[in-house]
């Protein structure tokens with residue numbers, strides 16, 4: 001086995017791996033904020049349980065984004081160059097699903113959070129004993145994202161028309177966004 005293909009032991013990540021993690025998480029939390037802003041632009045005036053749920057989730061995403069804003073600054077990590085893309089794409093995804101109805105908005109949240117849960121879990125595993133500050137942050141936020149997914153499912157996400165297609169398309173988009181934001 002060549003040196004290059006040897007799997008890395010947990011906790012021995014190069015600093016650039018940590019940097020990529022902070023960059024992609026910052027981008028993701030920004031995207032989440034924009035998705036909820038898009039949904040609230042459409043559903044924000046409603047008094048429904050779904051609209052209430054979205055407002056609560058949006059507040060938590062603001063907390064997540066603030067924490068990664070701070071990490072980006074403290075650690076001098078280059079933020080993603082794709083921010084203008086996520087600014088528009090996040091808002092558009094949120095607004096479009098909200099226009100399809102409250103259940104489609106919930107299907108969007110369930111899909112996004114399912115991928116983010118996997119993403120944060122994989123970061124926790126990759127971090128191992130490295131960077132306890134980042135790891136604690138990721139674990140903390142992962143618990144919120146799981147709660148968002150469960151709330152969205154409780155609000156009838158799976159009853160959205162075309163749920164399977166909608167969910168799979170959004171998950172594929174989020175996975176691509178993660179890949180791009182780690183590097184770019």
Ligand SMILES: [Fe+2]
Nearest residue numbers: 029032061064
């Ligand atoms: Fe979040």
Ligand SMILES: [Fe+2]
Nearest residue numbers: 032144145148
């Ligand atoms: Fe979330």
